[in-house]
Amino acid sequence: MNDTTPLAAIEQDIAATATRTGRSDDAVNLIAVSKTRAADEIRPLLEEGHRHFGENRVGEAADKWPALRADYPDVTLHMIGQLQSNKAEDAAGLFDVIHTVDRPSLIKALGKLVADGKAVPPCFLQVNIGEEEQKGGCAIADIGDLLERARSASLDILGLMCIPPQDVEPAPYFALLAKIAGEHGLKRLSMGMSADYETAVMLGATEVRVGTALFGPRD
Template sequence: MTADTRLRAITERIARAAASVGRPGDRVTLVAVSKTHAADAIRPLLEAGQRAFGENRVAETAEKWPALREEYPDTRLHLVGQLQSNKADEATALFDAIHSVDRPSLVSALAKAMDRAGRRPDCFVQVNIGGEAQKGGCAIADVPALLAQARGADLPVAGLMCLPPAGVEPAPYFALLAKLAREEGVTGLSMGMSDDFETAVMIGATHARIGSALFGERA
């Protein structure tokens, strides 16, 4: 299956899922998660019209994306992996959205980096929605305080992000994230991946992070 065929199929599935609950499909941003994939694998999706891509690592992004962005300057890059505070300056320069803001020290580092750069990427607060010790994200109880800190630091708070526990029904976790977002007055919901994005879209996802369904299994 070609890249444009896979992209069209995923886009149609997003549109159907959105329509089933009365949402316009074009309100959902498909973030093609291109981490570990080389430029040669990414370019066919760019040629097919995809413009939002997700990466996990600052160094990998800095290596492979500058040349691609010269060809496709309207591309938007989303950091979907964990971010170390000492990489805040590089991340601010490279990315248009950061989906993994999860602790006060990172909020402070990003605020300083954005002030220095005069550039303010969208920020999603990552929530550890399943309370899993091995995962990043702030605790549910800490979401109001972290959002307040981010707003006070003039970060552009776009919404919340989560990764539900693996191997269980994700809908309750997506619904909980949507409830938290409503309570805190944010509209963006970064949730849903290759195996569960239709469920996420039906519950209100504004950004779906899809990798293997577009690229195949990661190297």
């Protein structure tokens, strides 16, 4: 009988794929996407030793995570949903990494916090890699300007993040994000979700954001 948990199986897949690409087996950070999941759904992963989680909304994270972190203070919490500029200060106080910096107004809001002497977590720039009107992320042509603005605001930019279009082969989009990151001297790539994380790892992902494959389908 195979009693491997979903978490262990995914970690094994990621490690094996990273190794095949010539990277170390711990080169990729698995972020468990816990948005809409109740605390009692999250605790089993915490008990299994997992410590990186992603949330989409500041308010939902603020409701759930203080109590969970009281028991597991070494959790790293990632903001992976679109962030409103007026929530920047709340997000900076709650999250350890922000993956969705995508416009000058948000950079300005985060930069003001830095200027005021407040801590701001490291960030990824989100790129609208498929040029989809309904999605967040900056235009590919705007990455250089946005990166310059972020650095001028003393933000710590780790790398680039994307969500490729649904129902098409994601590999070209992942490869494009990796190419753009390299052109700008950025080493980290937040890309890949439940359906395509192995492809993302093959193409250089350093962070993958997995929800359904870990927690099962949402109600």
